[in-house]
Amino acid sequence: MELRILGCSGGEADGERLTGLLVNGCVAIDAGSITAALTVAEQVKIQHVFLSHSHLDHICTLPFFTKNIFGHTHEAVEIHALPETLDVLRRHLFNDELWPDFSVIPSPNDPTIRYTEIEPECSYHVCGLHITPIRVNHLVPCVGYKVDDGKDAFIFTSDTAETDRIWEVANATPNLRLVITEASFPNEQAWLAEASKHLTPAKLGAELAKLRRAVPVRIYHLTPGDKATMLPQLEALGDARVRLLTQDERLVW
Numbered sequence: 001m002e003l004r005i006l007g008c009s010g011g012e013a014d015g016e017r018l019t020g021l022l023v024n025g026c027v028a029i030d031a032g033s034i035t036a037a038l039t040v041a042e043q044v045k046i047q048h049v050f051l052s053h054s055h056l057d058h059i060c061t062l063p064f065f066t067k068n069i070f071g072h073t074h075e076a077v078e079i080h081a082l083p084e085t086l087d088v089l090r091r092h093l094f095n096d097e098l099w100p101d102f103s104v105i106p107s108p109n110d111p112t113i114r115y116t117e118i119e120p121e122c123s124y125h126v127c128g129l130h131i132t133p134i135r136v137n138h139l140v141p142c143v144g145y146k147v148d149d150g151k152d153a154f155i156f157t158s159d160t161a162e163t164d165r166i167w168e169v170a171n172a173t174p175n176l177r178l179v180i181t182e183a184s185f186p187n188e189q190a191w192l193a194e195a196s197k198h199l200t201p202a203k204l205g206a207e208l209a210k211l212r213r214a215v216p217v218r219i220y221h222l223t224p225g226d227k228a229t230m231l232p233q234l235e236a237l238g239d240a241r242v243r244l245l246t247q248d249e250r251l252v253w
C-alpha cells in the first residue's frame with residue numbers, strides 16, 4: 001500500500017495544505033488538497049473520494065477537482081460520505097450557485113461525480129482496499145477510516161474530540177501499521193478545542209492511553225500559527241509513538 005500525504009494542516013498558509021490523503025493513487029480520503037497537490041493526470045486517476053465530514057477544510061478542492069476531471073474520465077468518480085455530509089454538498093456546494101451540480105453534468109445518467117452513502121462500521125471494497133468508516137466525535141457528523149489491503153492497515157481518525165470506538169477498532173486490528181490523529185489547538189486553548197470538538201496535545205495524551213498498540217502515531221491538523229507552541233506540548237507527552245505527519249511524505253508498506 002502507498003499512502004501519500006497531500007496535505008495535513010489544520011489551516012491553509014504558504015506551504016501548508018489542508019487535509020487530504022491519497023491511497024494507491026486511486027482513493028482519496030478527504031479533499032482539502034487534491035487540486036493543490038496533484039497534477040491533472042494524477043487527479044484523473046482518482047476513482048473514489050471518501051469524505052470524513054462536511055467542514056470546508058476537508059472538501060474545498062472538490063469543485064476544482066470536478067472541473068479538472070470533467071471530460072477526462074470514463075466513469076463517474078464516487079464521492080462516499082455520510083448522508084448528512086452528502087446533504088451539505090448537495091445543498092450548499094454543488095447547488096449551481098456556489099458551483100455547478102456535477103452530479104448531473106454532463107447528464108444525470110452519465111455524471112462527473114456520483115454520491116454514495118456510507119454507513120459507519122460497514123466495509124467498502126474499492127481499488128483492492130477495504131475501507132471502513134468509524135464514527136468519531138466532532139461538531140458535525142464525522143467518521144474516521146480504517147484502510148486495509150489485507151496485508152497492512154492504517155487508521156485515520158479525522159477531526160475528533162474525545163472518542164472511544166476508533167481506539168477499540170485500532171486495538172482490534174492485528175495488521176495495523178499506523179494511526180493518524182489530530183491535535184488542533186495548544187493546551188492554553190482547551191476551551192476552543194472543547195467548543196469546536198478538537199484535541200489539544202494534553203487531550204491527545206488522554207486519547208493515546210486508549211491505544212494499546214506499539215504503532216507509529218502521526219499527528220495532523222495543527223493550526224499553522226500555533227505550531228511553535230504545540231510542538232513542545234506534544235513532546236511533553238513523552239510518548240515515543242508520537243511524531244508529526246508531514247506534507248508530501250509517502251508511506252509504503
Ligand SMILES: [Zn+2]
Pocket residue numbers: 053055138159
Ligand atoms: Zn472539522
Ligand SMILES: [Zn+2]
Pocket residue numbers: 010019055057058159221
Ligand atoms: Zn478539519
